[in-house]
Amino acid sequence: MSMAPPNKSTLRSLGSIELQTRRELILARLRDAISSGELAPGTHLAEVELSESLGVSRGTLREALRHLQQDGLLTADARGRLSVRVVSEQEVDEIFAVRCALESLAFRQICDLPDRSVVIPELQAALGHLKENEGDFVAQLDADLAFHRRLCELSGNGTLAHSWQGVSGLARAAITAAGPQTALHNMAYQRHLPIVSLLAAGDIEGGEAFLAQHMSDAAERIVAQMQRARSA
Amino acid sequence: MSMAPPNKSTLRSLGSIELQTRRELILARLRDAISSGELAPGTHLAEVELSESLGVSRGTLREALRHLQQDGLLTADARGRLSVRVVSEQEVDEIFAVRCALESLAFRQICDLPDRSVVIPELQAALGHLKENEGDFVAQLDADLAFHRRLCELSGNGTLAHSWQGVSGLARAAITAAGPQTALHNMAYQRHLPIVSLLAAGDIEGGEAFLAQHMSDAAERIVAQMQRARSA
DNA sequence: ACATGTATGACTGTTGACAGTCAAGCAAAG
DNA sequence: CTTTGCTTGACTGTCAACAGTCATACATGT
Numbered sequence A, B: 001m002s003m004a005p006p007n008k009s010t011l012r013s014l015g016s017i018e019l020q021t022r023r024e025l026i027l028a029r030l031r032d033a034i035s036s037g038e039l040a041p042g043t044h045l046a047e048v049e050l051s052e053s054l055g056v057s058r059g060t061l062r063e064a065l066r067h068l069q070q071d072g073l074l075t076a077d078a079r080g081r082l083s084v085r086v087v088s089e090q091e092v093d094e095i096f097a098v099r100c101a102l103e104s105l106a107f108r109q110i111c112d113l114p115d116r117s118v119v120i121p122e123l124q125a126a127l128g129h130l131k132e133n134e135g136d137f138v139a140q141l142d143a144d145l146a147f148h149r150r151l152c153e154l155s156g157n158g159t160l161a162h163s164w165q166g167v168s169g170l171a172r173a174a175i176t177a178a179g180p181q182t183a184l185h186n187m188a189y190q191r192h193l194p195i196v197s198l199l200a201a202g203d204i205e206g207g208e209a210f211l212a213q214h215m216s217d218a219a220e221r222i223v224a225q226m227q228r229a230r231s232a
Numbered sequence C: 001a002c003a004t005g006t007a008t009g010a011c012t013g014t015t016g017a018c019a020g021t022c023a024a025g026c027a028a029a030g
Numbered sequence D: 001c002t003t004t005g006c007t008t009g010a011c012t013g014t015c016a017a018c019a020g021t022c023a024t025a026c027a028t029g030t
Helices: A008-014 A022-035 A047-054 A058-071 A089-111 A116-131 A137-154 A158-178 A188-201 A204-231 B008-014 B022-035 B047-054 B058-071 B089-111 B116-131 B137-154 B158-178 B188-201 B204-231
Strands: A074-076 A082-084 B074-076 B082-084
Touching (some): A022 A158, A047 A058, A089 A116, A089 B089, A089 B158, A137 A188, B022 B058, B058 B074, B089 B137, B089 B158, B089 B188, B137 B158, B188 B204
Antiparallel strands (some): B074 B082
């Protein structure tokens, strides 16, 4: 019995299996654990215990930890012990101010793009995910951040997207730490809709103003919730 | 023979010795090597060879490499081999656009500070270092970046300062890669002076406009030098 | 010649173990 | 009761070695 020889298109369509190294696996795992609150802020991360529970050696774990440390999600004390970063209320303002600056740049760069018509549908698709599953907090948070990330990516500025990712980890950790009562998910679709509209209109001034309000609102809401949770 | 008992002030003045781990030492060493061009862009970094030449084990080296990778100074190919990042001409524009957005935020936040009078002398001091040793290229580059870093630090926004550091590594690598002919050091003092003046005056609009011009000028000069070097 | 095995070398991924350091607890000396 | 010294336990810093994979080059068969 003879099989038909594979043609080039078949070979190409097979693609390549994505190779996930152990380090990358536990890196993603730890990222999720921190940003979801599974690892509460301030938690001490003992290397031996963590490596055993994750099923990897300490060396492999340490490489992932260095990555997270550079991301700002972990902090080291004088003796080198790592713990999950606790974001203060002041830092929430800082984080969202930086996000505002970066996303405003993305907005401007998209407006300066020769052809804006391609990015609008992309953002509308991201908006769609925001409209779906309105009850689920984490899903809403994911969709929220995904929308803003897409905004940065669509600017075509890879350095910008990379910088944004650097602060987004902290942003997500802060939002999660504040708790699901933050009510960030209420009306999330409506709150993000004007961004796309202003972008489609090419209104740079309007977009920047709206983004500034959008970010300061979010920061204020989170800080308020943190204070409420602290006094309780 | 009796010594006088140490009083508290003496004890306090002793301070504490700063503990430098091997990982941090070689991290700084590699940082310098990359940003100074000692390790040329595209250079392949073999772990065994590097660890031997640095006098550390592979494990220790790898932790430092992960740090640099996250900083964007190193890139990994499909097989995990690391090499010094080569910044394209497009990326130069990207990097300086991000720097502009971040430093503009720093400018605004300093202007919003209750007491601006404290930061002005600090920046003037940084300007002073820029005026000194005008012949030395690397010293000028150091002073240049130090000035901009100080601007971000003085904003009081630690997250902003951290994000800036994230792109500054790439910026420095790009400048060094373009070569000392970039003439970035010419009139560096005069080119930075208006930033402090506008800041002292609290002129946000003027400051942002100047920073935008400052950054796009720098990017243009670097790209031009890269093209010149490439065609030669 | 061309395609297919097959050894070889180089490199990264990963691991387990050793060494040094700090904190906590306890005992002895003042 | 305070201080000093010692022991124990836990933790991070560091290392050398094993295992798996890929590219290269050579040899083999058609």
